[in-house]
Amino acid sequence: MDGARTDASGSTLGATIDDIRRQNLAQVLRLVHRDGPMSRAEITKATALNRSTVGGLVSELSHRGLVVENPAAAVRKVGRPSPSVAASDQATAIAVNPEVDAIDVALVGLSGRVLHRVRYRNERTPTVGEFVNVVSAIIEGMRPAFGDTAVLGVGVALPGLVREVDGSAILAPHLGWRDAPIGLLVEEATGMRVVVGNDANCGVVAESTFGAGRGDGVVIYLNGGASGIGGGIVINGRLVGGEGGNAGEFGHTAVSTRGCRCHCGATGCLETEVRRDRFVEAAGLGDVEPGAVLDAMAASWLDRNAAGAVEIDRQVSRLAVALRSIVNIFNPRTIILGGHLAHLLAVVGEDEIHRRIAPTLPGGGSEPEIVGARLNDELLLIGAAELVFAQTLADPTVMPREVASSLVR
Ligand SMILES: [Zn+2]
Numbered sequence: 001m002d003g004a005r006t007d008a009s010g011s012t013l014g015a016t017i018d019d020i021r022r023q024n025l026a027q028v029l030r031l032v033h034r035d036g037p038m039s040r041a042e043i044t045k046a047t048a049l050n051r052s053t054v055g056g057l058v059s060e061l062s063h064r065g066l067v068v069e070n071p072a073a074a075v076r077k078v079g080r081p082s083p084s085v086a087a088s089d090q091a092t093a094i095a096v097n098p099e100v101d102a103i104d105v106a107l108v109g110l111s112g113r114v115l116h117r118v119r120y121r122n123e124r125t126p127t128v129g130e131f132v133n134v135v136s137a138i139i140e141g142m143r144p145a146f147g148d149t150a151v152l153g154v155g156v157a158l159p160g161l162v163r164e165v166d167g168s169a170i171l172a173p174h175l176g177w178r179d180a181p182i183g184l185l186v187e188e189a190t191g192m193r194v195v196v197g198n199d200a201n202c203g204v205v206a207e208s209t210f211g212a213g214r215g216d217g218v219v220i221y222l223n224g225g226a227s228g229i230g231g232g233i234v235i236n237g238r239l240v241g242g243e244g245g246n247a248g249e250f251g252h253t254a255v256s257t258r259g260c261r262c263h264c265g266a267t268g269c270l271e272t273e274v275r276r277d278r279f280v281e282a283a284g285l286g287d288v289e290p291g292a293v294l295d296a297m298a299a300s301w302l303d304r305n306a307a308g309a310v311e312i313d314r315q316v317s318r319l320a321v322a323l324r325s326i327v328n329i330f331n332p333r334t335i336i337l338g339g340h341l342a343h344l345l346a347v348v349g350e351d352e353i354h355r356r357i358a359p360t361l362p363g364g365g366s367e368p369e370i371v372g373a374r375l376n377d378e379l380l381l382i383g384a385a386e387l388v389f390a391q392t393l394a395d396p397t398v399m400p401r402e403v404a405s406s407l408v409r
Pocket residue numbers: 251252262263264265266269
């Protein structure tokens with residue numbers, strides 16, 4: 001009944017049987033990677049492949065160490081229980097996120113789970129050389145945690161502009177790195193394949209795969225972090241990088257003609273107008289723990305006359321200016337806010353933000369959902385691992401087992 005996309009019918013497209021099989025393997029692997037454990041019957045339904053084809057694909061993925069079939073977690077629907085098929089955490093990636101105050105390194109399984117994590121606190125902003133030394137030392141120290149997993153490579157989520165072809169940092173302003181061949185240096189130090197991406201792009205990929213933006217459609221992500229506002233765009237599961245990889249730099253959207261001067265040279269950029277430290281200053285909080293700021297924002301907002309509430313009001317209006325442009329340009333299904341922006345959303349509520357975004361083009365029911373990021377402090381590490389997994393998810397046959405096992409002690 002549902003065999004319309006079997007190997008044989010695929011040949012009418014001019015592709016070889018091998019191509020079709022690779023595409024089918026990739027489709028099944030991406031499905032269980034994104035949606036978690038599923039029965040063979042559910043995979044059959046979701047892929048519209050026939051049952052015996054799915055059985056063969058699952059066996060091959062299992063043989064390659066990319067999925068596991070777990071009878072214990074059998075999915076009992078109507079009829080016989082069907083063993084669940086899950087992405088295997090025997091296939092892993094090492095995720096790295098350098099920040100001004102810390103370097104995070106984690107071992108992440110193909111299921112998207114963080115299996116092991118080490119946080120190295122920097123005494124001062126690390127140089128490129130110090131970063132490479134710290135990362136290779138942490139990875140060396142983590143080897144016992146690898147166990148018998150196959151490490152497919154190292155993904156780096158970099159807070160800055162990245163030249164994707166060679167993984168070098170064009171400019172990471174807050175780390176003070178410029179024209180630094182990060183990918184090459186980490187590869188030389190670790191002997192592993194290295195993929196480097198912009199941190200906000202890693203964030204939107206992780207959220208649209210496992211978090212608030214799951215499913216197809218246009219997903220926009222904006223994150224308010226200590227070093228400014230980053231963002232990313234995913235359309236139907238694909239990251240939109242732009243010609244130079246800078247698409248989604250929403251932090252430099254103009255939201256005021258009379259605002260502060262930005263480090264980019266412009267005036268009134270979103271990231272200079274909407275910042276946590278401007279709230280902290282306005283509310284007179286002094287040296288406050290970052291974790292306590294959300295409570296202070298909520299308390300200020302309840303007391304509508306407080307200086308903090310005036311500042312929140314100003315920031316939400318500025319944010320709404322940027323969001324109105326985003327809604328009119330992209331007509332997104334979901335807008336995901338992270339960091340300080342998620343706190344603004346939590347304090348004033350989604351309805352208030354929608355009220356200030358309006359009016360947008362009349363679309364009738366196509367208003368986006370505006371939600372907070374779900375993956376919290378593991379977001380960038382999961383996204384960095386996705387940089388590495390992308391190759392295997394696109395073609396599960398490119399990773400012969402002997403290559404994978406040679407990377408592991
Ligand atoms: Zn700017």
